[in-house]
Every structure is written in structure tokens, then in C-alpha cells.
Amino acid sequence: MNPKDVMTVSRRTLLKGAALGTVAGLAAPAFLRTAQAQEAAIKIGFPVPISGPYSTEAQDQVRCAEIAIAMFNDAGGLKGRKAELLVRDDKLNPGEAATRALELIEKDKVNFLCGSLSAAVQLSVNQVAKQRGVIYNSISQSDSINEISDFSKYTFHEALNPHMTAGAVGRYVFPKFGKRVAYLIADYAYGHEMARGFRRVGKEFGVEEVLEIKHPLGQTDFSTLFPRIQAAKPDVLVVCNFGRDQLNTVKQATDFGLKQQMRIACPVLLFSQRLAGGAGPFEGVIGGANYYWGLEDKFPSAKRLNDAYRAKNKNAVPTDYGALGFAGIYALLEGVKKAGGTDPDAVIAALETLKYDAYKGEEYFRKCDHQAVQSVLVVESKPQAQVKSEYDVFNIVDTQPGEDKFLRSCQELGHS
Missing domain, CATH: 3.40.50.2300 (Response regulator)
Structure with a gap:
């Protein structure tokens, strides 16, 4: 097949052949593989206890996380590449959380993990994430997650700690x-x-x-x-x-x-x-x-979150722990934008130098332990x-x- 023949192959044929790894016996062209990678959704796994005694808080975390995803996508994503939230019920159980996190990584091929609403559960998710080289941004309070015994370079902690x-x-x-x-x-x-x-x-x-x-x-x-x-x-x-x-x-x-x-x-x-x-x-x-909706009188970012939430939830306002769901996803996606992609090492480097205002003024991740330094x-x-x-x-x-x-x-x- 000469170069002219290659250029006359239809885009549909290219895409079909790329799925099989060949086009008329040829490997998929490099430009096509690059385009496919750019078009793939940025997947963020979100295990939280949407059933059980913390379900009220967890369900609001999901609502607020969805707002962060929508804001990113509505702004064009990463050069047209959109984000997707994959919610799973961890049932407030460390074993269940580990299973769901592994499933999200191995089966759903998520780029990042965020979530959890228990000190013990988040440590379980963190173990799975760091073993498989996936960035995890926890949105539940814990002191242990920042300690050297549980920490890895993939561990970030958006929530306050005790x-x-x-x-x-x-x-x-x-x-x-x-x-x-x-x-x-x-x-x-x-x-x-x-x-x-x-x-x-x-x-x-x-x-x-x-x-x-x-x-x-x-x-x-x-x-x-x-x-x-x-x-x-x-x-x-x-x-x-x-x-x-x-x-x-x-x-x-x-x-x-x-x-x-x-x-x-x-x-x-x-x-x-x-x-x-x-x-x-x-x-x-x-x-x-960590948050109260009344901060909107002081911080434009708080009003931005509140207004988006009101529009989707019959004029209600986000809860404190719900707002952590927003901030956890927001910070990850700001890191993605700064890194220009989803490569873990590039995003880690971006997050370590990131200054961001999710909902109450400027925050940053302390480099040594990736704790979000923020007001209480x-x-x-x-x-x-x-x-x-x-x-x-x-x-x-x-x-x-x-x-x-x-x-x-x-x-x-x-x-x-």
C-alpha cells in the first residue's frame, strides 16, 4: 500500500482498525493513537458510603463532586478532553472500599481516586491506590494518612485533619x-x-x-x-x-x-x-x-459553589462535607490542567506547587505530606x-x- 492509499482510508476504517490494532495489516498510525488518548475521558473513581450512618454526608459529597466535574467540562475540559465521575458505595467498610477501589483501577481504568468518609476506610483505599501508582485525594479527616507509615507520593489529603x-x-x-x-x-x-x-x-x-x-x-x-x-x-x-x-x-x-x-x-x-x-x-x-455556605459574603469562590449547587438542588446550599467532595475533585482537575495531562508524576509535581481557591480562599498542598493547608x-x-x-x-x-x-x-x- 503506498502513502496515497493510506491517506484515502476513511476515518471510520481507521478507527475500526485501530480497535483491532491494524488497518489492512498495518499498525494504527501514531497520530491516531495520540488522538485517541487525547479524546479519552479523565476518569475519577469516587468511593463513598452512600448507604449507612454517614449516607447523608456522602450523598452530598457526590452532588458537589458532580458540580466540580461539570465546571471543568463546561469550561472545555483539558483541550476538549472531558472528565467523568465514577461513584461507588464503599458501605463505610474498609474491605468493601478496598474492593471497590481495586475494581475502579483494574476494571474501570480510572486515572485518579477521590473520596471516602471514614478514617479507617480512607487508609484502605490509600493502600490500594499507592500499590498501583494511582493518585488518591482523600476527603475525610485523618491524621494517619499523612504519616510516613501510610503516606506515599500518590497520597493527597484535601480534608482537614483531626x-x-x-x-x-x-x-x-x-x-x-x-x-x-x-x-x-x-x-x-x-x-x-x-x-x-x-x-x-x-x-x-x-x-x-x-x-x-x-x-x-x-x-x-x-x-x-x-x-x-x-x-x-x-x-x-x-x-x-x-x-x-x-x-x-x-x-x-x-x-x-x-x-x-x-x-x-x-x-x-x-x-x-x-x-x-x-x-x-x-x-x-x-x-x-471546613466550610459554611455563609462564606459567600467574603469569598467569590464560595458564592460560585453555592450558586451552582442552588441551581441543581432546588435552591439548597452545600454542606460542609459536601463541599469537600467539590474541593477534592476541583484540586485534582486543577492539577491535571497545570500538568497538561494525566501522567501521575506530572500531576503530582503540579499538585505540589499548586495554589488553588476551590471554595474559601487560597489553599495549597504541603510538599512533605500532601496535606491541604487551609483555614478551619x-x-x-x-x-x-x-x-x-x-x-x-x-x-x-x-x-x-x-x-x-x-x-x-x-x-x-x-x-x-
Whole structure:
């Protein structure tokens, strides 16, 4: 076949032959292989617990992640190459999460992974990702994921971590409300790491720990624990749990009268659970947050996210953990744009030098451990008399700025 014959082969024949690896006995031309690679979707696997006790938060993470994908695609993608989100239910189970992550990599051929909503689950996903050289951006709180034993160059952590979150809340709460502290702790990694963060910052203020009670994930009745807490006479009850556990704890503590005797603080005060529980049970409860929709008055990026969310969700606003779904995908795709492609080493290099404003001002990944350095909000739940609209539920009472000094040092984490 002479060069003229090659040029007269139709595009349809070329594409059909390329799928078989030949065109009339010839290998697919290099220009065609390059074009196919450029046209392939940028696939991001998104394992989150869309069923189970954290389903409310996880489902909003999916909604917000889809907004980040749509923004990227609507802006033209990467030279016309569009992104695709592949959602999987990890069922809040490390084994299930590992299976889904492996499936996404091996079967679906994803370029990246993002997601998870449990300290233990994200470590499971991270193990699979780093073994197979796939970049993973976690959107759940964890201290361990940045430590040298779990970290790899493929590991990124968009979420806050317990050291940052508990530190911000503790610095606000302990000087104002007293030094006698009781802990109610969900008995798994999230609860343990959050309590460790409070204890660490508590040493700065001479905090006296008067009681620790652990409870299993998914407990529904907390009332049997309250007499012990009352007997310990704390100034502050620190509630280190999440999702429906947080809702049940706060509602039952209010019914039991605990708030008349002590202040309640949570490392993460969830917008979704406050909406579910109402103003009365949550009144006066203080906690940390990565995001609150009211930031739109200060940051154009917050308004951008809120407006996109409102347009797709009947004028509702994104939750705090939902916003992490947006930011996790947004950061990956900003890295892809800066790298000019999806090669893992190129994207890693891009992310390590990236300055990005997803939803609340500038963030960046610290190079040694790939932790997103960002602000932490301290919020207090409003009484009903101050609530002006359905979603007007928190006052931002303090903001810890995004600075390295609020993170554990690279040396402490084991990085040279």
C-alpha cells in the first residue's frame, strides 16, 4: 500500500482498525493513537458510603463532586478532553472500599481516586491506590494518612485533619468555658484521633480530664451514659463522633439537661445533622467546620459553589462535607490542567506547587505530606430566635488561618 492509499482510508476504517490494532495489516498510525488518548475521558473513581450512618454526608459529597466535574467540562475540559465521575458505595467498610477501589483501577481504568468518609476506610483505599501508582485525594479527616507509615507520593489529603480541627476548636473553647473536660468518643480511628487532638491542645491550657467514655459506631441510645458524665461535673463535654451518632448524642443530651450543666463541643459540627435536628437541640453547641455556605459574603469562590449547587438542588446550599467532595475533585482537575495531562508524576509535581481557591480562599498542598493547608472555621449553632432562614444555622465565631504552624511538623510525621 503506498502513502496515497493510506491517506484515502476513511476515518471510520481507521478507527475500526485501530480497535483491532491494524488497518489492512498495518499498525494504527501514531497520530491516531495520540488522538485517541487525547479524546479519552479523565476518569475519577469516587468511593463513598452512600448507604449507612454517614449516607447523608456522602450523598452530598457526590452532588458537589458532580458540580466540580461539570465546571471543568463546561469550561472545555483539558483541550476538549472531558472528565467523568465514577461513584461507588464503599458501605463505610474498609474491605468493601478496598474492593471497590481495586475494581475502579483494574476494571474501570480510572486515572485518579477521590473520596471516602471514614478514617479507617480512607487508609484502605490509600493502600490500594499507592500499590498501583494511582493518585488518591482523600476527603475525610485523618491524621494517619499523612504519616510516613501510610503516606506515599500518590497520597493527597484535601480534608482537614483531626490535629487541625480539634486544635482550632480547643483553642477557642477551653479558655472560655473551663478546664474540667469529659470526652465521649466514638470507638474507632476518627474518635480516637479527634480526642488526641483535643488532649494535645488541652495541655496548653492546663485542662483536667475528668472522664472518658467510648461508644460503638452506630449507637442509638446515649442516655445511659449521661449520669456518669453528670457525676464527673465537667465544664465542657467534648463529643468526638460523627453523622447520626452526633445527632443522637446532641438531641438526647439536650433532653437529659446536660447543656444546663456544661458546654458541649464537637470537633466537627455537621451542617447536615443540625438541619436534621433543629435549632433547639443544637443551640449553643460549638464545633469545627471546613466550610459554611455563609462564606459567600467574603469569598467569590464560595458564592460560585453555592450558586451552582442552588441551581441543581432546588435552591439548597452545600454542606460542609459536601463541599469537600467539590474541593477534592476541583484540586485534582486543577492539577491535571497545570500538568497538561494525566501522567501521575506530572500531576503530582503540579499538585505540589499548586495554589488553588476551590471554595474559601487560597489553599495549597504541603510538599512533605500532601496535606491541604487551609483555614478551619469554629462555628456555634444559633438559637431559633436568631435564625433568619432555613439554612441560617451557624455563627462563625472564630477562624484558624491556613498556616503550617497549625499542622504537625514534617519531622513528627516521619518525613525527612
